[in-house]
Amino acid sequence: MTRLPFRPEFADEVPYGAPQLDVPVALNVNENPYPPDADLLADIARAAGEAASRLNRYPDRDFVALRQDLADYLAEESGVRVPAAQIWAANGSNEIMLHLLQAFAGPGRTVLSFAPTYSMYPEYARDTFSRWVVGPRREDFSIDVQAAREAIARERPAVILLASPNNPTGTALARGELEGILDAAAASGPEDGSSERPSSLVVVDEAYAEFRRDGTPSALELLARYPHAVVTRTMSKAFGAAALRLGYLAASREVVDAVTVVRLPYHLSAVTQAVARVALAHREPLRRQVAQIRMARDALAQELRDRGLRVAPSDANFLLFGTFPDRHAVWQALLERGVLIREVGPEGWLRVSIGTPEENAAFLAALGEAM
Numbered sequence: 001m002t003r004l005p006f007r008p009e010f011a012d013e014v015p016y017g018a019p020q021l022d023v024p025v026a027l028n029v030n031e032n033p034y035p036p037d038a039d040l041l042a043d044i045a046r047a048a049g050e051a052a053s054r055l056n057r058y059p060d061r062d063f064v065a066l067r068q069d070l071a072d073y074l075a076e077e078s079g080v081r082v083p084a085a086q087i088w089a090a091n092g093s094n095e096i097m098l099h100l101l102q103a104f105a106g107p108g109r110t111v112l113s114f115a116p117t118y119s120m121y122p123e124y125a126r127d128t129f130s131r132w133v134v135g136p137r138r139e140d141f142s143i144d145v146q147a148a149r150e151a152i153a154r155e156r157p158a159v160i161l162l163a164s165p166n167n168p169t170g171t172a173l174a175r176g177e178l179e180g181i182l183d184a185a186a187a188s189g190p191e192d193g194s195s196e197r198p199s200s201l202v203v204v205d206e207a208y209a210e211f212r213r214d215g216t217p218s219a220l221e222l223l224a225r226y227p228h229a230v231v232t233r234t235m236s237k238a239f240g241a242a243a244l245r246l247g248y249l250a251a252s253r254e255v256v257d258a259v260t261v262v263r264l265p266y267h268l269s270a271v272t273q274a275v276a277r278v279a280l281a282h283r284e285p286l287r288r289q290v291a292q293i294r295m296a297r298d299a300l301a302q303e304l305r306d307r308g309l310r311v312a313p314s315d316a317n318f319l320l321f322g323t324f325p326d327r328h329a330v331w332q333a334l335l336e337r338g339v340l341i342r343e344v345g346p347e348g349w350l351r352v353s354i355g356t357p358e359e360n361a362a363f364l365a366a367l368g369e370a371m
């Protein structure tokens, strides 16, 4: 029998697998519950058709027009204008993270994060042969900045990954916390043979930023002061385009130059670029959807608390709630009632995405029965 030379360190690994089940109410992967409207669909069809008319040619490798549109969107959303040359995009923010770790982490280097956090981060570290280290979060899922500073000084990470708002807890970092970590990371990077120590790259994953509550800052506001800061965003969540696969980052020119080295040639298809630009141009309806989802989130959190449950304060489009002596039984009972949520996070907790008003009501009804 033939054996394949699969890398031994991967032998016991299984592929990423949030269950993709066909259920009436899918509240498990934090998608925007509203499909594209008819206007957007018509424009997507036209733009995809135009892109397809040049399908024999390679796409714009540097996706200049899309970067400009993303920069304009960020300026509008956060009030921070970042030049288009300081924007980078890829097939989902998961490819952005891979680019960052390929360029800055790797064998002999450390990636540091604070758990509980996004379950994909250790996989990105594994796939780039980087060492993965987690520091703790407090009981309320916030980051203890003093403990973080100590971890940074001790571990000398090449890259620090901070999801804000964090998944699966919904916790956002305050400005002072971000500054504390960025200051601690200014010269804490790995030994690279030069007399001056490099920084640790601090990646703030803002996949859920559009859902943040009033007063919660975006790390975009800190980019100009911290050349070792990177903000990543995605069109998979608030933008309602998870199937498009478009993630992006804003950072210093040095960061963009570095990821350009490791990207695969022509990694963003012409169809992806064209459809992303159309979706960005149609952002007006999103504002209403995001406002509606934020309100529904706060109402749902209150309802769960009224039922005697704990709910982590959330700046995202999901809630982490609990605690249950047997969370799997609750998850299963919901599934049997056609409601799929996510069994994730610390023992005893469950995560539910905010859906349409009908979906949220179906979730509450099913939960009432399940408990």
Ligand SMILES: *Cc1c(COP(=O)(O)O)cnc(C)c1O
Binding pocket: 030, 091, 092, 093, 094, 095, 118, 163, 166, 167, 205, 207, 233, 234, 235, 236, 237, 242, 246, 247
């Ligand atoms: C959903 C999510 C993303 C988005 O990933 P994409 O590859 O852009 O779909 C990124 N980070 C976190 C923490 C997420 O929860």
